[in-house]
Amino acid sequence: MLRRAVGEVAQxxxxxxLGDVSGFALVxxxxxxxxxxxxxxxxxNFALRSHRPTLxxxxxxxxxxxxxxxxxxxxxxxxxVVDASGPDASDLLVTVQKIRHGEIFGLExxxxxxxxxxxxxxxxxxxxxxxxxxISEYVRKIGVTSRLxxxxxxxxxxxxxxxxxxxxxxxDGVPLYTNTPRTEPVSLASHEHIVVxxxxxxxxxxxxxxxxxxxxxxxxxxxxxxxAFRAGDDQVSETPGGAGLGFFQIxxxxxxxxxxIDPGRRTEMIGLVDVSGSFRTFASGGKSFNIFVTExxx
Amino acid sequence: xxxxxxxxxxxxxHVVRISGSITExxxxxxxxxxxxxxxxxxxxxxxxxxxxxxxxxxxxFVRRVSETAxxxxxxxxxxxxxxxxxxxxxxxxAGQVTSVMLPYYCASCGTEQEQLLxxxxxxxxxxxxxxxxxxxxxxxAEFDDLPDSxxxxxxxxxxxxxx
Numbered sequence: 001m002l003r004r005a006v007g008e009v010a011q012x013x014x015x016x017x018l019g020d021v022s023g024f025a026l027v028x029x030x031x032x033x034x035x036x037x038x039x040x041x042x043x044x045n046f047a048l049r050s051h052r053p054t055l056x057x058x059x060x061x062x063x064x065x066x067x068x069x070x071x072x073x074x075x076x077x078x079x080x081v082v083d084a085s086g087p088d089a090s091d092l093l094v095t096v097q098k099i100r101h102g103e104i105f106g107l108e109x110x111x112x113x114x115x116x117x118x119x120x121x122x123x124x125x126x127x128x129x130x131x132x133x134x135i136s137e138y139v140r141k142i143g144v145t146s147r148l149x150x151x152x153x154x155x156x157x158x159x160x161x162x163x164x165x166x167x168x169x170x171x172d173g174v175p176l177y178t179n180t181p182r183t184e185p186v187s188l189a190s191h192e193h194i195v196v197x198x199x200x201x202x203x204x205x206x207x208x209x210x211x212x213x214x215x216x217x218x219x220x221x222x223x224x225x226x227x228a229f230r231a232g233d234d235q236v237s238e239t240p241g242g243a244g245l246g247f248f249q250i251x252x253x254x255x256x257x258x259x260x261i262d263p264g265r266r267t268e269m270i271g272l273v274d275v276s277g278s279f280r281t282f283a284s285g286g287k288s289f290n291i292f293v294t295e296x297x298x
Numbered sequence: 299x300x301x302x303x304x305x306x307x308x309x310x311x312h313v314v315r316i317s318g319s320i321t322e323x324x325x326x327x328x329x330x331x332x333x334x335x336x337x338x339x340x341x342x343x344x345x346x347x348x349x350x351x352x353x354x355x356x357x358x359f360v361r362r363v364s365e366t367a368x369x370x371x372x373x374x375x376x377x378x379x380x381x382x383x384x385x386x387x388x389x390x391x392a393g394q395v396t397s398v399m400l401p402y403y404c405a406s407c408g409t410e411q412e413q414l415l416x417x418x419x420x421x422x423x424x425x426x427x428x429x430x431x432x433x434x435x436x437x438x439a440e441f442d443d444l445p446d447s448x449x450x451x452x453x454x455x456x457x458x459x460x461x
Contacts, residue, residue, distance in 0.1 A: 143408070145403065145408075145410055145442075146346075146410055147377060147401060147410070147442065150346055150347045150378060153347055154347060154348075154349055157321070157349045158349060158350060161349075161350075161351075181322070182322040182351045183322050183323060231386070231387040232387070233387075233388070235386060235387050235388075236353060236354050236357055236386065236388075237354070238354075242350065242351065243350045243351050243353060243354035244350075245350035245353055245354070245386070246350045248350070248385070249349065249350045249353075249385075252381075252385060278403040278405065278440070278442050279401065279403065279442045279443060280403070280440070280441070280442045280443055280444065283443055283444050283447070284444060
């Protein structure tokens with residue numbers, strides 16, 4: 001499948017044989033095929049490299065147990081869930097193409113041609129509630145169950161809070177509203193509007209928010225997720241502003257979480273939820289995750 | 299839907315029925331005093347959503363109640379609450395979860411319904427019925443989650459024991 005996507009593929013059987021992979025754009029690892037020791041070796045191997053290729057972990061479920069370690073080591077930027085027949089071919093193709101060609105933005109990439117997302121723009125936290133209600137009503141009308149609707153509402157809420165409070169920075173790059181209580185309204189200038197898009201193809205629902213700041217860094221995202229998955233006493237932040245659980249709640253509520261960053265220019269968050277069946281179908285499906293940064297893919 | 303609550307006084311303390319969404323807007327401070335010296339029972343069957351800031355408000359609330367109440371009981375926990383019990387380490391504070399609502403889904407007619415499950419003190423998590431009769435079409439409504447994951451918090455709660 002990978003060969004069909006990229007052409008040139010080298011295959012090794014063990015982590016020891018990885019050797020010098022600096023000439024490769026992407027290293028895909030069948031995580032479930034590794035022993036615990038090999039998994040630890042692989043993490044150490046990648047964490048120590050100053051110039052490392054993009055790592056893509058393929059896993060049915062095993063990787064879920066190691067997310068604190070993997071996010072904490074900051075090596076985890078891409079994981080795709082696999083089933084008995086392997087990874088979803090279109091998700092693998094999209095991931096590889098984005099890494100190779102740098103065209104990382106767009107909700108449409110995750111849907112077949114012809115699915116037209118609805119688009120709206122918001123500039124104020126006062127618009128958050130009605131935007132969430134609009135998205136919720138859209139998924140209710142297409143027959144999504146109440147529990148999946150609640151997850152989608154959660155994702156919309158966290159995406160919008162992040163775009164309105166965490167993303168905005170001044171011209172000096174200093175965050176404007178990160179420490180503002182989420183009960184306090186904030187407004188953005190019209191040219192700083194947040195673009196919200198959503199669509200469904202009957203199999204999965206997709207939602208994206210795009211801010212014009214590009215202030216999120218992969219390491220911040222990874223650190224938040226690592227702290228949340230460690231589930232220690234510091235899992236919930238007591239500092240002013242957000243609770244530090246937003247990304248964790250988002251990942252837990254999605255089948256596939258994608259973050260696209262063009263540093264200093266824009267950040268797009270994409271959430272995909274399997275709505276083809278019941279909540280159980282969604283819950284048994286595992287999680288996929290990607291961070292793409294334009295500078296890394298150019 | 300924003301959070302709502304209703305209080306019922308009993309001889310041993312108060313029962314508070316909470317419903318709607320728990321978010322940064324949720325004002326739980328008024329409920330803290332209800333726990334003073336007695337047992338506070340929180341009926342959570344109507345909670346359908348909690349966001350990340352709502353989780354923090356909730357944790358602050360159960361922490362404060364745990365300091366003043368003789369006992370804190372979480373009853374009829376909705377699937378949204380159970381999700382947080384499994385995801386967030388100190389979500390129940392010193393409270394004991396004594397019952398949860400089990401979600402069921404009927405694939406034949408699309409009906410969603412819930413059934414109460416008591417959580418006995420100590421021991422293994424109780425068995426979850428894999429299916430029940432759909433109240434709408436009479437067909438089989440299947441348990442709509444992963445049984446082991448859903449009751450995952452019980453093992454940890456019993457291991458930690460009563461406060």
